[in-house]
Amino acid sequence: MKLTVCWKWVTVDGGEPDDRWAGVSPADEAALETALTVAAADDEVVVVSAGPPGAVAALRRALAAGATRAVRIDTDGAASRDVATAVAAIAAGSDYVLCGDYSLDRGTGSVPAFLAADLGAAQALGLVSVDVTRRPVRVVRRLDGGRREVLDVPAPAVLSVEGSVARLRRASLAASLASNSAPVDVVGGPPRSEQVAVVTAYRPRARSLPAPAGGTLTRVRDILDIGGEPVHSESVTLDPPAAARRIVDQLRDWGHLPA
Amino acid sequence: MPDPDVDVVVVGAGPAGAAAATVLARAGHSVILLERGPFAGSKNMYGGVVYPRILDQLHPQWWEDAPVQRWITRRSTMVLTDDQALTVDFRSERWGRPPFNGATAYRPDWDHWLAAKAQADGATLVCSTTATGLLREGGQVVGVTTDRPDGDLRAHVVIACDGVNSFLAKEAGMYGEVDAANYTVGVKETIALPKDVIDARFGVRGREGQDIEILGGTGGVNGGAFVYTNLDTLAVGCVLKLPKLSAQALRPEEIIDGLKRHPAIRPLVEDGEVKEYSAHVIPEAGLSMMPQMTGDGMLVAGDAAAMCLAAGIWLEGVNFAMASGMYAGEAAVEALAAGDASAAGLAGYERRLRDTFVLRDHRKLRRAPELVLSDRVQHLYPEMIANTVERMFRVDNPAPKPGLRRIFSDERRRAGVTLRDLARDALDGLRSFG
Numbered sequence: 194m195k196l197t198v199c200w201k202w203v204t205v206d207g208g209e210p211d212d213r214w215a216g217v218s219p220a221d222e223a224a225l226e227t228a229l230t231v232a233a234a235d236d237e238v239v240v241v242s243a244g245p246p247g248a249v250a251a252l253r254r255a256l257a258a259g260a261t262r263a264v265r266i267d268t269d270g271a272a273s274r275d276v277a278t279a280v281a282a283i284a285a286g287s288d289y290v291l292c293g294d295y296s297l298d299r300g301t302g303s304v305p306a307f308l309a310a311d312l313g314a315a316q317a318l319g320l321v322s323v324d325v326t327r328r329p330v331r332v333v334r335r336l337d338g339g340r341r342e343v344l345d346v347p348a349p350a351v352l353s354v355e356g357s358v359a360r361l362r363r364a365s366l367a368a369s370l371a372s373n374s375a376p377v378d379v380v381g382g383p384p385r386s387e388q389v390a391v392v393t394a395y396r397p398r399a400r401s402l403p404a405p406a407g408g409t410l411t412r413v414r415d416i417l418d419i420g421g422e423p424v425h426s427e428s429v430t431l432d433p434p435a436a437a438r439r440i441v442d443q444l445r446d447w448g449h450l451p452a
Numbered sequence: 453m454p455d456p457d458v459d460v461v462v463v464g465a466g467p468a469g470a471a472a473a474t475v476l477a478r479a480g481h482s483v484i485l486l487e488r489g490p491f492a493g494s495k496n497m498y499g500g501v502v503y504p505r506i507l508d509q510l511h512p513q514w515w516e517d518a519p520v521q522r523w524i525t526r527r528s529t530m531v532l533t534d535d536q537a538l539t540v541d542f543r544s545e546r547w548g549r550p551p552f553n554g555a556t557a558y559r560p561d562w563d564h565w566l567a568a569k570a571q572a573d574g575a576t577l578v579c580s581t582t583a584t585g586l587l588r589e590g591g592q593v594v595g596v597t598t599d600r601p602d603g604d605l606r607a608h609v610v611i612a613c614d615g616v617n618s619f620l621a622k623e624a625g626m627y628g629e630v631d632a633a634n635y636t637v638g639v640k641e642t643i644a645l646p647k648d649v650i651d652a653r654f655g656v657r658g659r660e661g662q663d664i665e666i667l668g669g670t671g672g673v674n675g676g677a678f679v680y681t682n683l684d685t686l687a688v689g690c691v692l693k694l695p696k697l698s699a700q701a702l703r704p705e706e707i708i709d710g711l712k713r714h715p716a717i718r719p720l721v722e723d724g725e726v727k728e729y730s731a732h733v734i735p736e737a738g739l740s741m742m743p744q745m746t747g748d749g750m751l752v753a754g755d756a757a758a759m760c761l762a763a764g765i766w767l768e769g770v771n772f773a774m775a776s777g778m779y780a781g782e783a784a785v786e787a788l789a790a791g792d793a794s795a796a797g798l799a800g801y802e803r804r805l806r807d808t809f810v811l812r813d814h815r816k817l818r819r820a821p822e823l824v825l826s827d828r829v830q831h832l833y834p835e836m837i838a839n840t841v842e843r844m845f846r847v848d849n850p851a852p853k854p855g856l857r858r859i860f861s862d863e864r865r866r867a868g869v870t871l872r873d874l875a876r877d878a879l880d881g882l883r884s885f886g
Contacts, residue, residue: 366600
């Protein structure tokens with residue numbers, strides 16, 4: 194069986210790539226631990242990271258923990274669409290691809306989705322537990338409102354786990370020492386993306402609402418949402434194009450997208 | 453005895469450990485430098501000034517790539533009372549050009565840089581790994597245990613550079629009874645301000661910086677205070693004697709707060725943003741608290757050997773750490789060449805310490821820490837000195853000017869300092885600093 198683990202290496206302060214202030218998220222580490230737990234003795238666990246040479250230190254840590262092979266895709270600041278294509282070439286033939294559900298820079302989580310599309314694999318994200326003793330693997334997803342979804346995910350699949358799923362095992366001293374000189378494969382990667390993503394804090398768009406009606410108490414109740422039925426979510430059944438339109442419209446209504 | 457995994461294990465990748473590893477690696481020995489933090493320097497803390505002259509021997513032209521914040525070209529000693537401040541201020545342009553004197557630097561930069569040099573020379577740095585104890589055979593130390601699975605590491609020599617409160621030196625029985633009175637706690641805030649604001653407030657330019665050492669300003673707790681300039685931050689803090697700190701109600705951060713509100717300090721630090729608060733124990737008693745430094749198969753260097761010089765005028769530690777680490781490395785090289793890692797084989801270490809500034813400074817200044825932290829120097833003299841100077845500069849017309857001797861004599865009496873105590877302290881001071 195082949196398992197691939199994707200690590201997003203992030204320079205924390207955003208300055209010069211400096212190994213001291215860089216690393217991967219606990220979720221990424223949990224992804225590796227999950228893969229190591231799933232893997233039998235003769236299974237292959239490949240850890241792949243797209244990043245500058247500084248990412249090698251993190252990949253060597255993965256090798257010390259027990260990964261069988263580490264690959265660095267040589268790139269810096271490439272678009273996630275292109276990164277996913279490069280990762281898919283390495284992950285091809287994997288039964289499961291494991292990703293962290295969030296990266297240190299709290300990215301968009303788009304790489305696992307692109308990756309699943311490229312590999313023709315199923316995708317499950319926001320996993321709070323992975324039962325690796327079952328085949329197919331049984332996972333529990335986090336949903337809104339404290340609810341959970343239990344899924345049996347047949348291979349091939351891309352699974353994104355939260356950091357609480359597992360804690361990366363401590364490498365033995367001998368493995369740590371050996372990993373200092375362990376080889377990390379390097380493959381060419383996509384160029385830096387010209388498209389600059391500007392991430393700003395979420396500010397809801399101003400919306401026009403009807404003038405308040407009723408007495409003070411009613412208005413306070415309305416503002417605080419007291420007395421009404423709580424609305425957690427809404428289920429609709431639509432064909433894919435209509436569903437996509439509905440999602441975009443809703444995001445626009447909430448102010449996440451420009452009007 | 454099974455073959456060791458490595459010639460020497462150095463525990464702790466601070467300045468002492470990095471220097472020891474460098475010497476050993478250059479001599480062609482296999483050496484593992486263990487560091488409990490995720491990188492060298494990540495766990496370390498000090499006030500902020502380093503005097504790297506000793507590096508001329510280990511890394512000539514070290515200033516060309518040393519991660520320095522500012523070169524100290526302005527050295528000030530300040531005496532504070534509640535509402536007075538007397539500053540003796542010295543500046544020298546010579547300290548701002550090679551071969552330099554002192555510098556401010558961040559430890560995560562400085563220690564990382566030194567450890568990288570040891571690695572470049574061939575030492576193996578293993579981070580995120582804590583030495584949890586000693587491996588012993590008979591009386592001989594033959595390695596360390598670590599917190600990693602299968603973590604035993606056997607070596608001919610173990611050099612403990614594991615900092616103040618060294619668990620390894622204690623486990624080896626090299627420390628006597630530990631007395632809290634020998635320790636201070638250093639507390640520090642790192643306060644961000646734009647570089648041009650720091651330049652203007654401290655009267656420095658470019659990479660020049662100021663070092664202000666303060667007597668008083670510690671909320672009545674025996675100790676000292678400091679303000680150091682980094683490039684775009686200030687290090688502001690206090691060093692507080694432990695028994696005195698625990699005997700009163702103020703917390704260390706409240707004492708720093710009081711210091712920052714003092715009329716002489718406030719204009720320097722106001723509007724800054726506190727980026728970091730940190731605290732660390734300091735071995736402050738000098739020679740009198742030093743442990744046995746050589747054992748069979750083991751050497752102790754740096755703060756682990758209490759090599760911190762807290763002598764008021766001179767406040768040094770990193771240079772003693774780098775020197776003692778270097779000498780420990782040299783002694784280990786000698787011992788390995790002779791095939792004798794016993795205490796006798798490692799005797800070159802203490803000989804080097806005795807023959808150089810490391811122990812000579814400490815011996816000469818052995819009375820200084822006690823004197824500097826004594827109740828009279830801490831609580832009576834600042835008032836006496838500041839009041840004397842205030843009266844000296846005060847114009848009391850129509851009263852005629854009193855003579856300086858008269859003023860001093862008045863103020864000495866008012867502060868409750870007897871001539872006998874003053875003479876005794878002066879003699880002690882002369883013996884130490886003279």
